[in-house]
Amino acid sequence: MSAHGEALHDHHGPPEANQSSRVDSRTLGMLMFIGSEIMLFGSFFAAYFFVRVVNPSASPEWPPEPYHFPVFVAGVNTAILVTSSFTMHWALQSIKRGERAGFLAGMVLTFVMGLAFLLTQVVEYLNVGFNTGDGAFASVFFGLTGLHGAHVAVGLSLLLMVIIRGFRGHFTPEHHHGVELPGIYWHFVDVMWIVVYATVYLL
């Protein structure tokens, strides 16, 4: 009887991966990472709902007087981020069809729009009119939007790597996993922003 890891036939190089899951291991890694991110955001949303709903001394107004959130600017920022998801999708579809120009244009547009979102958020922070010491609502606001901003920054790093690799010709219609995974992450970041924007700014 052979040991479990014993090579079972003539084989050059390292042994073949012995995996049970039908999900690609890199995709599975991204899914698990996103799962942990959802839990992280969940803890921040728990704090938000506690401050706004559960807290017996919570103000009926959100945000409490005399503060207000820049809903319109954040709305424009939301449109920018959502549009960047469309360009991300376009980029991936382009590389799948072998259209390199479309792929590169889509990636660059996605990166520029992501960067615009982040810079707009920084400007928003500078002009919002309150700071973290102005109450629990402010801590929650900066915590949630800042956590999301950090994710956008991570996403931008991934997109930048894809762009650099894209210009070096690393991706083809057959090999584009390095675009797919950052794409999944980018859409996840957008989904989280939709939730953050709707709950913190609009509701």
Next chain:
Amino acid sequence: MESPFRSEAAAFRFLLITIGAFALIVVASTIDPALGFLVFLVLAGAAVAIYLRQRGPAPDREHVEHVGAPDERRILVVANETVGGQELMSVISIRALEWKSEFFVVCPALNSRLKTWTSDEDPARAKAQARLGATLERLASVGIEARGEIGDGDPLVAIEDAVRAFHPDEIVVSTHPEGRSNWLVRGVPDAVRARYDVPVTHVVVDLEAEAEAAAEPADDA
């Protein structure tokens, strides 16, 4: 169940659904906060129901590449308690006579779901190891060389692991008879046929009938 983030396209679709759902919630909340909460509950309930009911796409049929000498036949034998059964042994013997065969026996470590969840797998693996050892010894006693390993408790996962490592030309699945076989209820032989493009032989081993047949001469005596 399928993950909404299983691919970029799926994640993009999920984003569009999220936008639509939250637009509805925000509009309803603008009319009345209670209505917004109601819409949220309805949408959340619908999302959970759809997510739980959907099934993933059927996996593509896998091509199992032949490895080794052209005249050599690699046979994967998968069996649980029936691993030492007479019917299975005769099928293996016939294959050994017909072809220059290499056998690989997999005994799934059968375990209850609760014990699997609590990582209480040692007894199941020990039993599978005992069954496997006895089977390999029995095969060796009739001149058939075989190797083997303990497999995952899920027979399809155990087969998938073995296929990736062993590259069989034929898969022999041994089960209890209809009515006593959990694997038949789950449709394991058919699932294996659907998944791999190699011949799959289903062997039914009736251990009770074999035990009765073995006891009869003693009773007569």
